[in-house]
Amino acid sequence: MRIETETEPKTIRRLQSNRKTQFKKKSEPYIYLLPTVILMIILLVIPIFMVIRYSFYDNVIINKNPEFVGLENFKEVLTNKSFLVAVKNTSIFVGGSLILHMILGMTFAMVLNTKYLGTKTKAIFRVIFSLPWMFTAAVIAVLWKLLLSPNGFINFLLVELNLTTSQIEWLASRDFALFSVTAINIWAGYPFFMISILAGLQGIQSELYESAAIDGANSVQSFFHITIPQLKPILISLILLDFVWTIQQFALIWMTTGGGPIDATEILSTFIYKQGFSQYEYSMASTSAVILLIICTIVAIFYVRHQRGSE
């Protein structure tokens, strides 16, 4: 009995020490994660929460005592003519960019993957084709503004080739501006598709093409029945990522046309910027931003599900 009473505290201590060690072990990974989590909360979660909160109040920041207005801001934004124009322009801008990014990226990737070109030639073209991806939005905007200026190189070329007699106002005409900025965005973004698809193409086993050739498949059949199915996971990821990036494009539009002429190139990001920094309507800007956030989140969910599916 005596011995038992003597060992009891020891057992308790041992148990406590075990619990401490266990807690330490379990909490260790979370402690490692803590700096990142704190940074994410401060830089990501809090701003998002604040913007969502602002979207339910009347003019925040300007008004020191803003009132809760529920979904009124959403109703106002969704019936705003300029917002609807911005949605239409954004759809054309994003849709056009996505389709042509894919077509150009695929074409150039296949050219660079061909066995008919030497290694050096391929390397040189790989660098040339990738160049647009290396430039920042500011450089791209300045470069294309010079090229597309009424006195610029593109018009000079068109006049010299007798394709036009007058100076086309590529960025200053309502008929051409949206087409022009979409073309600039396509030029700036296709290398990402090209590089990713090229990596995918290099991973497709050559035996698949050889078997298809033995079975009598021509190159078009091989493309649609081998290349596309093999690249499918990469293509879906690229489309989803490009959608999110393009829908948020701001700098390029702002520096080339500023959303004009009138509202010809107004997209969601320029619309939000003007509401916030020109009209000082921070609640409306937040509401529009929340709508954009919802669209991007839906796409992001698809992206994550798709990534999980492929795993």
Next chain:
Amino acid sequence: MKTLKKSVLSILFIGSILFILAACSQDQPGSASGEDGNGEVTLEFQQWWGVELPDGVLQEIVDGFTDETGIKVELLSNPYADTKTQIAAGAATGTMADVVGLDGSWVYDFGKQGAIANLTELMKADGYDDSQLSDQIKVDGNTYMIPVVNFAYPMYVNLDILEEAGIEEIPKTWSEFTEVTRKIKESTGKAGWAIPLSTESPSGIQNNFMSWLWASGGSMLDDGKPALTNNDDLTATVEFVKGLFDAEVVAPGAYAMKEADMVEEFTNGRIAFMHDSLAHLTTIKKGAPDLNFDFIPSPVKDGFSGEGGMDVANWGIGIAENSEHKAEAMKFVEYLMSPEVNAELAVYANAFPGNTNAQPDYSEADELFLKAYELYKDSYAINEFTGLPTSEELMRTFDEQLQLYLDGDTGSADDMLAETQKIWEKAFE
């Protein structure tokens, strides 16, 4: 067990977010300025002037203030557009620098927002004699911005183009101007005039469009409120500009053109006339040393004979409401507005002083600058957009409506102005 762990983690995560959110939403008088261990004050001065002045000049000027008072000044210099965005963000979050460079078109909104301090009170508290100031930008009767230096927008003319077109007489009226620019277009193929109408920065409405109206003694306001309708002068200006577009004498690409693009076109000898800031004189001379250009009085509406106005833009200054060192900041403002320092700043900036007692020494200034100074003195300084609510947005909506009229979407100048008036009135409600 797993579910429990998840729940605990979720609660901890949400808890920490709420805690940080609560901490962030506390009303704290945020200030960028600091006080070191010795009690020395450091003021932050955010502006775009440092980028536009010759290297090191602004630093030299603020060092003079530190030598005089012991108060340190940290310069936060960025280009104009970045400065505006940063100040607007600072105004929204209460983290504005102690002293800020301001444009007249921002004052109303920052003043109403309570982001910039009431300078009338600060000047009174410091016993500052404000009669020496050439102007004060007020909101509801109180001063929120003091123009430090003023930039005039005279009319530039490329004399080589005029000679090439065989024009000997400088146009003095709008009809003469239309005739001259038409001749230039026909004989040289070059543009007669340019107007930057990009909606990214719609200041072309203020500096290039309204310059015509103001030069002919017109106004777009009546008692501080929009007066765009039943305004014969303004209707005539809209029709005159439309006439220039219809005659195809305006530089192409106007709807996407920015002020910098226009200056570049002029520097490259492709435009005969432009209204532009005197601040660009050095840039143009540097870019094209052989360009033969001059300043002329802006042509006026036919039949007008009175004194005309010349558009001015200014480098204004204000103090952040969130500053913990408003008294020190006011001392810094007074230092910049003192006759000697103000004169020095004006000379370096190719501008005119904001202090009426300042005697800038322009003896080493360019001859053309002196000529522009004479033109400036012959007219009155005007910029009706200064201090208006959402001033930039007013310019943008005017710009959009003007483009619709120029493109023929709006039937008449009166309809265009009536539509713009309707939009502007909402901003004044």
